[in-house]
Amino acid sequence: MAGTTSQPTQPTARTRSWWGWGWADAHPDDAECTAMGALLPGTLSRPLPVPRVRDLAVAAPAVEPPRSLAHLIDADPGDRAAHSMGKAYRDVVRALRGRPGRIPDLVARPTDDQGVADLLDWAGERQVAVVPYGGGSSVTGGVEYRGDAHRAVMSLDLTAMGRVLEVDTEGRAARIQAGTLGPSLEDQLRTHGLTLRHFPQSFEFSTLGGWLATRAGGHYATGRTHIDDFVQSLCVVTPAGISNSWRLPASGAGPSPDRLFLGSEGALGVITEAWVRLQECPRHKASAAVAFTDFRSALRAVRALAQSDLSPANCRLLDSGEAALSGAAHDGSSVLVLGFESADEPVTARLERAVALARSHGGRYDGSGGDGGVGGSKGSPEASPDGDAAVSAWRSAFLRMPYLRDGLARMGAVAETFETAATWDRIPDLIDEVRREVGEAAVKATGFPATVNCRLTHVYPDGAAPYFTVLAAGRAGDEVAVWDDLKAVASEVLNRHRATITHHHAVGRDHRPGYDRQRPEPFALALRAAKGALDPRGILNPGVLVD
Amino acid sequence: MAGTTSQPTQPTARTRSWWGWGWADAHPDDAECTAMGALLPGTLSRPLPVPRVRDLAVAAPAVEPPRSLAHLIDADPGDRAAHSMGKAYRDVVRALRGRPGRIPDLVARPTDDQGVADLLDWAGERQVAVVPYGGGSSVTGGVEYRGDAHRAVMSLDLTAMGRVLEVDTEGRAARIQAGTLGPSLEDQLRTHGLTLRHFPQSFEFSTLGGWLATRAGGHYATGRTHIDDFVQSLCVVTPAGISNSWRLPASGAGPSPDRLFLGSEGALGVITEAWVRLQECPRHKASAAVAFTDFRSALRAVRALAQSDLSPANCRLLDSGEAALSGAAHDGSSVLVLGFESADEPVTARLERAVALARSHGGRYDGSGGDGGVGGSKGSPEASPDGDAAVSAWRSAFLRMPYLRDGLARMGAVAETFETAATWDRIPDLIDEVRREVGEAAVKATGFPATVNCRLTHVYPDGAAPYFTVLAAGRAGDEVAVWDDLKAVASEVLNRHRATITHHHAVGRDHRPGYDRQRPEPFALALRAAKGALDPRGILNPGVLVD
Structure with a gap:
């Protein structure tokens, strides 16, 4: 899209999607969308059209930038529209439905600290809200303005500072x-x-x-x-x-x-x-995938690994649904994706110890357990650096997932992820309850069964970070409300277990209710006071973290 | 001393020193003090007497605790005197010279959160400063009150909450x-x-x-x-x-x-x-000491170790002076004390790799290099878990050092330590300049040469934490001023290299000037605002961090 990226230091020939994830040319086409939709009951029979910027009614900016800063500022409607939201499922649907977030009045691209300081000074004087913007990939409403307490909104795009x-x-x-x-x-x-x-x-x-x-x-x-x-x-x-x-x-x-x-x-x-x-850069790498029939055994294996001295670079546990979705296993197994890397020394021995530890908790590595694609590389793990079939399948799926999510959104489906972290004592019940309660809520909201999968993305000696994927039917025109309902149910489970509202997706605006419950009140007082001292006019990303 | 420790959960038969480090019975006696003093030119010929609490003029408390909190509060003069300062060299000298810090009016020992909250409420109403107190081992003036803006001072001793x-x-x-x-x-x-x-x-x-x-x-x-x-x-x-x-x-x-x-x-x-x-608890341990003729080579070896995947538990580099002082080497070598430990797997291989890496940078491990006590254990490092002679010598000295410092203080000497951290590019010059400039300042202040030793206590891939020991003559009755001068010279060197005013000793009151220069001003604004929100009456440890 015209004007979305003027990054002299970070040139690219490809065009970013203004409404969905990543590159415009990487999105599934209509046929692929339709095929995906057919797998999910209750979705549309044809994809929603890809939204066009020129169909949006973009109002003229409510403020005029001062001449001294004009060279840093863009008021192109397409550029502004592309800066109106992040890339959460709810953002994508709002774009598909022609109802994006508040479109900023201006997009500023400072090239140095002084430019940022000058823009903040001007915004402060004029009561213009400033929304800092990096790659725009927020999935929690971190880069959009909500409310009407400011005279205008400026998206502060930092990508011209890219060296x-x-x-x-x-x-x-x-x-x-x-x-x-x-x-x-x-x-x-x-x-x-x-x-x-x-x-x-x-x-x-x-x-x-x-x-x-x-x-x-x-x-x-x-x-x-x-x-x-x-x-x-x-x-x-x-x-x-x-x-x-x-x-x-x-x-x-x-x-x-x-x-x-x-x-x-x-x-x-x-x-x-x-x-x-x-x-x-690492010179030694080795990876392997270990299958488990029983998810709770897999959790125990992962805890043992996290509490060992082995420090795997990758130690991601996919439940059976996630393993099937990513092609890592199709027999109902959970799959533990293990990877080691070092710039310093061979990692074969560590991988072998890790696989042995996983086996001692019921894991299957040699592929003889009837687990299809799992453990595809026979013999020594080092023989297949990065090469295990299940590992590769998972990796490709990982990078493609957000695009597929947008394709499903075009089919009127609900397709989103969320994540958390909790201590080990909470993990098994927390995962079960999220699966059950979000699944039940989806049936209630849409009349169709939903898929709720889980993987552990990060593990610690004292706990883990479960990451959930929800695939469900939507209600035509009302998909955001359905998702908001499901997310509220999930957040209740997290709160009940005192699991964080976010391990790495940030709070943004979407997680504010959960964050406000989690954050100790004296810390909120301190944070508000700090904000008052640093941003006395309240122009910086209003609505995020504190009011 | 009577009344200093009423810790039902942490009983001990030994008595803490009210004026110096640790246990009263572990201090060097007069003869040992005299012997130590004889090694340091310009010190006294006889030790200053051990100060007695009963010689202090302890005024009656300026406030009366409310009856509802009386059971948590002690006004015993000895107990109060023992809570008047931490255990820095300057604190010890002030005690020896009969001029301790401001003696708190009350010592409170709450047993639960409610007790702490009640004490803070009362103190806030009465404008009583509250100085939190744990073990009282601060070496940066962290547990004493300075100034006169409060009606009274309460030391809040937490050791009754010890479970x-x-x-x-x-x-x-x-x-x-x-x-x-x-x-x-x-x-x-x-x-x-x-x-x-x-x-x-x-x-x-x-x-x-x-x-x-x-x-x-x-x-x-x-x-x-x-x-x-x-x-x-x-x-x-x-x-x-x-x-x-x-x-x-x-x-x-x-x-x-x-x-x-x-x-x-x-x-x-x-x-x-x-x-x-x-x-x-670790089940596998191994340690070794490696000698270096050239300190800069040793620094390079340590950097290589810190940037490897080896993660030694101990990786302390003693310069030649420090090695001699602790008995780890007497031939002018620097000594690198290496230790590995694991609850999980044998650590021999890691120690061997670490020793090999150190050797590749000029280190000597086998004891054949004429380096006396270094590398005393022949053969495999694993053969001597914790047992290497140089390692043992250093460990014993480490625990005894603060007592020896107090003994030297009794001889009128200046004996103190300070520490910092900086990135690797700064480390060699920083260490040289501290040695030279503090040494020169000591000669100027006392007329006698000083010892300025250095060790690295903690190392990181991107830098290290040098720890300095200064031994110098004093000026009778004026030792604190001499030390303050030397410390100011050292702090200038740190500031010049943008090395932190403290890696792990804290800021307290003694490091405030250095801290105020180091801390970014907007962060200071935020911190002051946070303090204003959490401690609106300004009773909590006044003078520490922010005003």
């Missing part, structure tokens, strides 16, 4: 601008033989700044995986001044300044730059 | 009261086969709450070692209410509430309880 500015190869760290998209970030680091290895599912369409502002969860299934742990220092432009923390490997000097801004979702300031910790 | 309340063996975590001292904490966990493995030098004389409030650095030389990383949730009593965070393995829901209180040093609330992550 790796400095690399410290000795200390394995780099200073990187916040608007750098995942692929560009890794491309720029590759010449130095280094990598951040932060690969959320949104990797292609999200930025370092977005990861930092939302405490994104990354590549590693165990150990340090949240982007938080890779931060040496932050530069944050706030209406009250620019915050530059010192670049440190560790410190005990008061509460961490960085940890206040990590997860602040644009409500306290605009993260413009960070020094982040890097790694050498 | 492990709940253990989750499946998820390896425990709910523990903040006043639990290190040894009692480990004793209570041991019955469950679990351990926190947080062993700061102050372990015997510090509490979980103190560790949390000061972001203490712990046992592990690499990886996760700050207590921060072991926290699942916190209970914090603030004047604005009780903050209970949810017990979670990880979360991405907004800025971490726990991270605001971790390092808040009693200025935002009183931490009363935490769920912390535990581990199984």
Whole structure:
């Protein structure tokens, strides 16, 4: 779409979808959508048409930018529409139904800190809400304006700040601008033989700044995986001044300044730059998939792995539904996808120990247990680095999933995911109850049975992060309301188990009710006071985190 | 001393020193003090007498506690004097010279959250400053009151809250009261086969709450070692209410509430309880010491180790002075103390790889290099779990050091430590400049040469934490001023290299100037606002972190 990306440092020949996930040319076509819909009872017989920007009624901007900032600002209606929402299922449906979120009056693309500061100054004077925008991949309503307390809305797109500015190869760290998209970030680091290895599912369409502002969860299934742990220092432009923390490997000097801004979702300031910790690219890799007949046994195996010293890079447990959906197993087995990697030493022995541990909890690795695609690579795990059939199937499905979700949305289906984290004592019941209660709610809301699958994306010695996929019929024209109902049921289960409203998708606006229940009230007082001090005019991403 | 410890859950037959480190009976006697002093030119010929509480003029309390709280409060002069300061060198000297810090009017020992809340309510109404107090081992002026803006001062001693309340063996975590001292904490966990493995030098004389409030650095030389990383949730009593965070393995829901209180040093609330992550007790251990002729080569070896996948539990590099002082080497070598441990698998192979890596950077392990005590255990490292002579020498010295410091203080010497952390690019010059500039300042201040040693206590892929020991002559009656001068010189070097004012000793009152320079101003605004919201009457540990 015209005008959506003017990123001199991050050029691409492909066009982003304004209404759905990722690349416009990667979406399933009408035939594929129809075929998918046919698998899900209660959906439409033909896909909804792909929405066109020119069909939207886009009002003229309510404010005029000052001449001094005009070079940073775009008022193109298509560009503005593309910045009106993130990429949650509910956003996609709203676009399909011609009812997107509030379209921002302006899109600003600053190129340096001073530009950000000038834009904030102007917005503060004019009571213009500022919604920081990275790759726009929020799935929790993090990048749209709701309400009417401001004179106008400006989307602050950081992607013109997309460079790796400095690399410290000795200390394995780099200073990187916040608007750098995942692929560009890794491309720029590759010449130095280094990598951040932060690969959320949104990797292609999200930025370092977005990861930092939302405490994104990354590549590693165990150990340090949240982007938080890779931060040496932050530069944050706030209406009250620019915050530059010192670049440190560790410190005990008061509460961490960085940890206040990590997860602040644009409500306290605009993260413009960070020094982040890097790694050498892994030279040794090995992976395997282990099948389990019994999901609870698989949970015990995963807990044992998480509590061992093995530190698998990948340790994702797919329940039987998720395994079937991704093609990792078709016999009702759950599948544990294991992967090890190191820049330093061979990982065969660790994989073998991990497989043995999984077997001791009832896992099947050798493919002889009648589990179809599972354990397709015979013999030593090292023989098939990255190559196990079930592992590959799962990986391809992982990257394609958001596109398929949008295809299902075009068939009038409800198709969405959500995630959480809880201590091990809560995990088995929590998963069962989400499956049961969301499934029952779907039948009640739509009259058709739903699919509720679960995988563990990240595991810790003390708990795990379950990730749920819901596929259900919709109610024509009312799909968002159906989803909101199902999500409310799910959130009740999470709250009952004191499981977090989000492990790595952020709070945004969609998770505010759950977040407000979870957050200790004295901390809310402190956060509100901090916001009042840094954003006294209340222009920064209003409605996110605190009011 | 009478009255200093009324800890029903943590009984001990030994008596704490009111004026110096640790146990009263562990201090060097006059003869040992004299012998130590003789090694350091410019010190006294006889030790200063051990100070007696009864020689202090302790005024009557300026406030009377209400009857409803009287059972929690002690006004015994000895108890109050013992709560007047922490255990920094400057505190010890002030006690020796009969000029301790402001003696609190009352010592309160609540037994539950309600007691803490009631005490805070009363203190707020009466404008009584509240100084939270765990084991009292602060070395940065964290537990004393300075100034006169309050009507009275209450030391809030948490050690009557010293129990492990709940253990989750499946998820390896425990709910523990903040006043639990290190040894009692480990004793209570041991019955469950679990351990926190947080062993700061102050372990015997510090509490979980103190560790949390000061972001203490712990046992592990690499990886996760700050207590921060072991926290699942916190209970914090603030004047604005009780903050209970949810017990979670990880979360991405907004800025971490726990991270605001971790390092808040009693200025935002009183931490009363935490769920912390535990581990199984290690069953496999191995250690070795590697000698280096050249300190910069040793630094490179340590960096390579920190950037490998080896994760040594111990990876402490002693420079030649430190190695000599601790008896680890007497030939001018620097010594790298390496240790591995695991509950899970043998660690021999890892130690062997680590030793090989150290050798590739010029390290000597086999003892054949003429380095005396170094590498005393021949053959396989696994043959001597914990047993290497240099390792043992260093460990004994480590625990005895604070007592020796107090003995030197009695000889009129300046004897103190400080620590920092910085990225690898800064480390070599930073260490050189601290040695040189503090050494020169000591000569200027006292007329005698000083010893300035360095060790790395914790190392990270991106940097390290150097820890300095300064031994110098004093100026009779003016020792504190001499130390303050030397510390100011050291702090200038740290500031020049943007090295943190503290890696794990906390800010307290002594580090405020350095902290104020280091902390980004917008974060200071946010912190002040948070303090205003949680402690509107400004009674909590006044002078710490923010004003």
